[in-house]
Amino acid sequence: MKTKRILVTGGAGFLGSHLCEKLVGQGHDVICLDNYFTGRKKNVERLFDRHNFELLRHDVTFPVYVEVDQIYNLACPASPVHYQYNAVKTIKTSVMGAINVLGLAKRVRARVLQASTSEVYGDPHEHPQKESYWGNVNPIGVRSCYDEGKRVAETLFFDYHRMNKVDIRVMRIFNTYGPRMHPNDGRVVSNFIVQALKGNDITIYGDGSQTRSFCYVDDLIDGMISLMNADDTVGPVNIGNPGEFTIKQLAEEVISLTGSKSKIVYQPLPSDDPKQRQPDITLAKERLGWEPKVGLKDGLVKTIEYFRGDLEL
Numbered sequence: 001m002k003t004k005r006i007l008v009t010g011g012a013g014f015l016g017s018h019l020c021e022k023l024v025g026q027g028h029d030v031i032c033l034d035n036y037f038t039g040r041k042k043n044v045e046r047l048f049d050r051h052n053f054e055l056l057r058h059d060v061t062f063p064v065y066v067e068v069d070q071i072y073n074l075a076c077p078a079s080p081v082h083y084q085y086n087a088v089k090t091i092k093t094s095v096m097g098a099i100n101v102l103g104l105a106k107r108v109r110a111r112v113l114q115a116s117t118s119e120v121y122g123d124p125h126e127h128p129q130k131e132s133y134w135g136n137v138n139p140i141g142v143r144s145c146y147d148e149g150k151r152v153a154e155t156l157f158f159d160y161h162r163m164n165k166v167d168i169r170v171m172r173i174f175n176t177y178g179p180r181m182h183p184n185d186g187r188v189v190s191n192f193i194v195q196a197l198k199g200n201d202i203t204i205y206g207d208g209s210q211t212r213s214f215c216y217v218d219d220l221i222d223g224m225i226s227l228m229n230a231d232d233t234v235g236p237v238n239i240g241n242p243g244e245f246t247i248k249q250l251a252e253e254v255i256s257l258t259g260s261k262s263k264i265v266y267q268p269l270p271s272d273d274p275k276q277r278q279p280d281i282t283l284a285k286e287r288l289g290w291e292p293k294v295g296l297k298d299g300l301v302k303t304i305e306y307f308r309g310d311l312e313l
C-alpha cells in the first residue's frame, strides 16, 4: 500500500483515536486535529513517539491549512449530553467544519470522508433503515442541532462534489461502542458499564423498549477505512451492526457480564428519542465486502475490561 498523508479531525476522540492508531500502524503520515472538547490526549498518547504521528490543537470551525491526500472528518461531539451542552457550537462544528474540510480538500485535491450518522434518519418510519430513506427528523427539537447539523454537512459534501468535483465519501455510522469511550460520555453503553462496575443504579430512560443496534469499534474502523479507499463508491453507506437489542436487554446483559449487584431504575425518556434503529447494510456488503464480525457479548466483554482498567476498579 502507498503511504499517504492523512488528516483526522476529531482524532483524539473515541473513534478518531482508534482510526489514528490503525492508520499509523499501516505506515501512513497521520495528523490528528482536535480541540479536546470531548476527546483526550490520553487516547492517543501511545502514538506520541511514532515518527509518522502529529498532534494539532485546532478548532475545525476555523480553516485549516495542511498538505494531505486524505481527510477523515470526525470532529463533532457525538453523545446527546455533550452535543446539547452548547447546541449552537455543535451546529457550527458540523456545518463550518464541513465547509472548512471541503475547502481544504478542494484546494489540495484530497479525498474527504464525512463521519455522518444514523441520526439523519431521525425517529425512523422505515425499519431497518436503508440509505435511500430520507428520514423523520424534528427540525426544532433538542436533538436537531446534531441531526440537522449532520444533514446539512451531507448536503455540503454532495454540493461540493457536484459543483467542484471534490472526491467525497459519506458514511452513516450507527451506535458504536468500545474501549476509550469517555466514562462521562453519557451514551448508553458507557453509562451502563460504568454504573454496573461502580455498583450504582443502572439508569434506563423510558421503559427500555426502544431499540439500538450496537457495533464494536474495530469493525466500524475497518468499514470506515474500506469506504475511504473504495474507488467507485461515494455513499452514503450505512456502517453498523444489524444486531438489534432493546435498551432493557442491553442493561441485563451488562449486569450479567459484570456480575454487578446494581439494580435497574427507570427515568424519563428524553424528547425525540428514536424508538428503533437498525442498519440495512446490504450496500456495505456489496460495495465494500464489509460486514461486522464482533457480536454484542464479545464486544461488551472487551469494553468492560477496558473500563475496569480506566476506572481502576
Ligand code: NAD
Pocket: 009, 010, 011, 012, 013, 014, 015, 016, 033, 034, 035, 036, 037, 038, 039, 040, 058, 059, 060, 061, 073, 074, 075, 076, 077, 078, 079, 093, 115, 116, 117, 118, 172, 173, 174, 175, 176, 177
Ligand atoms: P467523541 O466525542 O469521542 O469524538 C469527537 C471528537 O471531536 C472529540 O475528540 C472532540 O474533542 C472533537 N471535537 C469536537 N468539536 C470539535 C471542534 N469544533 N474542533 C475540533 N475537534 C472537535 O465521539 P465519537 O464517538 O468518536 O464520534 C466521532 C464522529 O463519529 C463524530 O462526528 C460523530 O458524530 C460520528 N458518529 C459517531 C457515532 C458513535 O456511535 N460513536 C455514531 C454516529 C456518528
Ligand code: UDP
Pocket: 079, 080, 175, 186, 187, 188, 189, 191, 192, 203, 204, 205, 206, 210, 212, 247, 269, 270, 273, 274
Ligand atoms: N439511554 C438510557 N440510559 C442511559 C443513556 C441512554 O436508557 O443512561 C437510552 C437513550 O434514551 C436511548 C438509547 O439509550 O434510547 C441510546 O442512547 P445514546 O445516548 O447512547 O445514543 P442515541 O440515542 O444517540 O442513539
